[in-house]
Amino acid sequence: METHKIELAKGKILEFELIRKNVKNINLTIRPDFSITVSAMPNIPLEVIYQYLTNRSNWISQRIGRFTNTKTENLIEHDFVTGESFKFLGKQYRLDVYLTTSTERVLLSEGFIKLYVRNKNKKTTKARLLDEWYREQAKIAFLESLERMYKIIENQVPSIPLLDFKVMKKRWGSCLRTKNTILLNLELIKAPMYCIDYVVLHELIHFVHKNHDSKFYELLTVLMPDWKLRKEILDQEIVLYV
Numbered sequence: 001m002e003t004h005k006i007e008l009a010k011g012k013i014l015e016f017e018l019i020r021k022n023v024k025n026i027n028l029t030i031r032p033d034f035s036i037t038v039s040a041m042p043n044i045p046l047e048v049i050y051q052y053l054t055n056r057s058n059w060i061s062q063r064i065g066r067f068t069n070t071k072t073e074n075l076i077e078h079d080f081v082t083g084e085s086f087k088f089l090g091k092q093y094r095l096d097v098y099l100t101t102s103t104e105r106v107l108l109s110e111g112f113i114k115l116y117v118r119n120k121n122k123k124t125t126k127a128r129l130l131d132e133w134y135r136e137q138a139k140i141a142f143l144e145s146l147e148r149m150y151k152i153i154e155n156q157v158p159s160i161p162l163l164d165f166k167v168m169k170k171r172w173g174s175c176l177r178t179k180n181t182i183l184l185n186l187e188l189i190k191a192p193m194y195c196i197d198y199v200v201l202h203e204l205i206h207f208v209h210k211n212h213d214s215k216f217y218e219l220l221t222v223l224m225p226d227w228k229l230r231k232e233i234l235d236q237e238i239v240l241y242v
Contacts, residue, residue, distance in 0.1 A: 002017070002018045002020075003015065003016070003017055003018075004016055004017075004018055004046070006050050006053055006054070008053070008054060008057040008060075012057075012061075014036065014053060014057075014060065015036070016036040016037065016038050016053070017035070017036070017037045017038070018037075018038050018039075018040070018049065019037060019038070019039040019040075020039075020040065020041070020042045021039055021041075021042075022041060022214070023039050023040065023041060026038065026039070026040045026044065026048075026049060026052050027039040027040070028052075028053070028056065028060075030060065030063050030064065036060075038052075038053070078127070079123060080095065080097065080115065080123055080126035080127055080130065081095070081097060081120075082094075082095060082096050082097045083095065086113055086130070087190035087191075088108070088113070088134075088137070088189065088190060089137075089141065089189065089190070089191070089192060089193055090190075090191055090192030090193070090195070093108070093111060093112060093113045094111070094112050094113070095112070095113050095115060096112045096113070096114050096115065097115045097117065097120055097126070098114060098115065098116045098117070099116075099117065099118070099120060100116040100117065100118060101118070102116075103116075104116055104117050104118060104125070104129055105129070106129055106130060106132075106133035113130075113133075115129060115130065117129065134186065134189050135165075135186065137189055138165055138184075138186055138188070138189040139165075141189060141193065141196060142163055142165060142184050142188070142189075142196065142200070143163055145193065145196045145197050145200045146160065146161070146163050146182065146200050146204075147160070148197065149197055149200045149201045149204055150204060152201070152223055153201070153204050153205065153208070153223060156207075156208050157204060157207045157208065159180070161175075161180050161181055161182045161204070161207065162179070162180055162181040162182070163181070163182055163184070164181055164182070164183050164184070165183065165184040165185065165186050165188075166183065166185070166186060167185065167186045167187065168183075168185040168186075168187075171185060172184070172185050172188060172199045172202075172234065173185060173188075173199045173200070173202065173203045174203065175203045175204075175206035175207060177206070177207060177210070182200065182203045182204070183203075184196075184199065184200070184203075185199075191233075191234050192233065192234075194230055195230050195231075195233055195234040197224075197230075198224060198227050198230035198231060198234065199234070201220070201223060201224055201227075202220065202227075205219055205220055205223075
């Protein structure tokens with residue numbers, strides 16, 4: 001891996017990592033932490049890569065701008081009071097907090113996330129209740145996705161894997177082949193269902209192809225031709241590294 005710098009329009013300096021490997025095209029990846037990676041065949045001259053980046057400078061700036069805006073939203077510390085916004089399955093929901101003398105709970109109703117608590121001032125309780133609710137919803141949604149995605153690959157994966165999830169900073173999911181388990185990022189519950197399906201299928205394919213080689217992406221493209229679009233939407237919906 002090599003690190004390079006190139007000057008774009010208006011004197012902007014772009015730093016990127018260059019990976020030489022057997023790929024059909026020059027591939028550009030911008031991560032939510034603003035790091036940039038370019039992969040290209042060993043025989044492609046640096047001048048060609050520089051020109052490629054220059055031609056895409058506007059797109060690069062727009063993409064970094066999107067990540068900046070999303071990251072700003074994600075860094076907002078919630079107080080868990082009425083009027084705050086929370087994401088769930090790709091949609092924004094307003095939080096409504098109610099006092100109750102019965103069971104403290106969270107309900108999704110009429111476009112609102114309704115939080116019933118005995119004490120509106122106990123932030124830790126409200127945070128715990130919402131976290132527990134997200135986990136309950138994740139267990140349902142992730143399992144539905146796994147069962148649906150497994151049907152399109154069951155001829156190549158002998159048995160449906162187990163499912164687990166937790167909060168992860170740098171991964172959407174992980175394939176634990178030795179444990180026959182797919183581990184998903186809890187943050188996925190905030191993304192649209194079709195993005196969750198992409199991550200689940202991605203991890204299922206790892207039971208067939210361990211590495212991200214050409215065969216892996218060929219199978220992914222056959223089973224989910226629009227996976228790149230889903231991944232792009234996912235990266236815009238939820239930012240990791242925060």
